[in-house]
Amino acid sequence: MDLRHEDDEGIEVIIIDSLSDGREDLLVTGMAAAVTIATLLVSARRLAKLDVRRCALVFSTTAAILLTLQVFAPAVAAKARRSMGLGLGLGSTGFAGIEAFDEDARFVRMNNVLYSGDIVIISSPSTATAAAPTTGTAVAVVTSGASTTSTTTTAGGTPAVYFQRNVTSNEIIMGPALDGGIQTNLSKLRIEATDHDPQVLKPIKFGDTVFIKHNANVNNENTALFVKISDTLLSHQTGDLFNTFILSNPSNASDTSYVQPGQDVVISNQASGGIGAGYMVIGTDSKITNKAAGVTDASKFNIGLERVVELGDMQLCICVSETLYP
Known part of the structure; x- marks a missing residue:
């Protein structure tokens, strides 16, 4: 009901539904109080004691926003109140929300830890076993139809x-860098947990069962493939057998800590079909077999980080500057 009267100067003043105004103000006050309480509950684990100034700031800011919307954009104000109410309701029923998403270990990457799906470069460190090649081995690479060779040697003379x-x-094989400093002709080489989930970040620990995977251009498609063990280690493989491996700490075979990028590891395969379990060793022909009897006899491999895994496995896409090898 509209109430109209003239003030002392004869100017008409319109009072619009004072009962409705009071109800709107009450809603604003209640919503501001609810947001303040919710903020305190969410922040409780980070606050040693009640912060009165924080409460006052949250309350006054929320109330000011809602009151401003109520005056200048009533329709928006109503939607804002409903949205805040929905958010508080979901939070009270266990919905994780943005705060929990940011802090959930499934979506937060720890520093200096190898994760399932990280793009890596695997090399043989200078501390590798004597079975590693002691002279540079020329490796052919075809570029624009021409075959070239490349040999890379470290400053100390060890390739x-x-x-x-x-x-x-x-x-x-474990070979020297190809022409142009290209370290591997395996696209998107990576270590993946056997329960890898593209929507979750999963750290890799020593002792975990993992796949060694890469991508390749197969019939003009970016295809994910496995590295498997047979008489030797093989790339470009498919199927469910002969493809599970375990990374171990060469200094402590029982270690179950997180694997760090750049850390030396030994690699063993799990028994599958007619292939028995064994540890990877680099032969004098640069090929890799599982003939090592144990950790102390195995070759050491260094896993260097090239690109971190991204949710949705976006790290597996081929960008303009990248090459997808066959």
Whole structure:
């Protein structure tokens, strides 16, 4: 009901539904109080004691926003109150919300830890076993139809060798960098947990069962493939057998801590079909077999981080500057 009267100067003043105004003010006050309480509950684990100034700031800010909307945009104000109420209701029923999403370990990456799906470069460190090649091995690479060779040697004279595909077969070898400093011809080489979830960040621990995977251009498609163990280690494989491995700490075989990028590891395969379990060792021909009897006899591999895993496995896309090898 509209009430109209003239003030002392004869100017008409309109009082619009004072009962409704009071109700709106009460809603604003109640919503501001609810937001303040919710903020305190969410922040409780980080606050040693009640912070009166924080409460006053949250309350006054919320009330000011809602009152401003109520005056200048009543329709928006009503939607804002409903949205705040929905958010508080979901929070009270266990919905994680933005705050929990930001702090949930499934979505937050720890520093200096290898994660399932990280793009890596696997090399043989200078501390590798004597079975590693002691002279640079020329590795052919075809570029624009021309075959070239490349040999890389470290300052100390020991060749830097990298986990890559033999250009004449699917066998994995530890060879020197290819022309242009390319360290591997395996696209998107990575360590993946066997229960890898593209929507969750999962750290890798020593002792975890993992896949060694890579991508390749198969019939003009970006295809995910496995590294498997047979007589030797093989790339470009599919199927469910012969593809599970375990990373171990060469200094402590019972270690179950997180694997760190750049850390030396030994790699063993799990028994599958007619292939028994064993530890990977680099032969004098640069090929990798599982003939080592234990951790002390195995070759050491260094897992260097190239690109971190991204939710949705976006790290597996091929960007403009990247090459998808066959």
